[in-house]
Amino acid sequence: MKKPNPTVLGKMRCQCGDEMEVRQRSNGKKLLYTYCPTCKQDMRSGEGLQLFWRANMVPLDADLPTISESLAIDTKLPNQDTQTIKTPVSDSNAEITEWEPEPNEIEDDHDSGDSGGFLGWVLGGLVTAGLVVLGVKVVRAV
Numbered sequence: 001m002k003k004p005n006p007t008v009l010g011k012m013r014c015q016c017g018d019e020m021e022v023r024q025r026s027n028g029k030k031l032l033y034t035y036c037p038t039c040k041q042d043m044r045s046g047e048g049l050q051l052f053w054r055a056n057m058v059p060l061d062a063d064l065p066t067i068s069e070s071l072a073i074d075t076k077l078p079n080q081d082t083q084t085i086k087t088p089v090s091d092s093n094a095e096i097t098e099w100e101p102e103p104n105e106i107e108d109d110h111d112s113g114d115s116g117g118f119l120g121w122v123l124g125g126l127v128t129a130g131l132v133v134l135g136v137k138v139v140r141a142v
């Protein structure tokens with residue numbers, strides 16, 4: 001008849017998406033286990049999983065993270081660094097609206113003209129000299 005109330009330390013999101021309780025066994029090593037209304041009890045005692053439960057459970061009166069956040073944590077089990085993940089938001093929109101291509105194009109033309117000026121001058125001179133030589137030859141041939 002007697003069934004002692006389980007020691008519920010916290011709760012967390014189960015992989016199935018349901019909310020599960022993180023409980024502590026009353027005997028032995030006081031290992032944690034979880035109880036999900038869908039998946040039922042998970043009594044695995046692996047050290048990594050025990051640490052994962054202990055690190056990711058929240059108090060019973062706290063809000064659980066969303067399912068997507070919970071899944072992101074699951075993929076990195078049992079690492080806890082996943083809390084710092086940030087999703088970049090709407091900065092790109094500001095860049096797009098403020099982007100003005102025309103002044104840049106004008107500047108590019110100006111720059112390329114300056115930087116290629118010397119080479120262009122030399123090539124132009126060579127072509128001119130070549131034409132002059134050819135012209136002279138043509139003139140002499142005629």
Ligand SMILES: [Zn+2]
Pocket residue numbers: 014015016017018020036037038039040
């Ligand atoms: Zn579940």
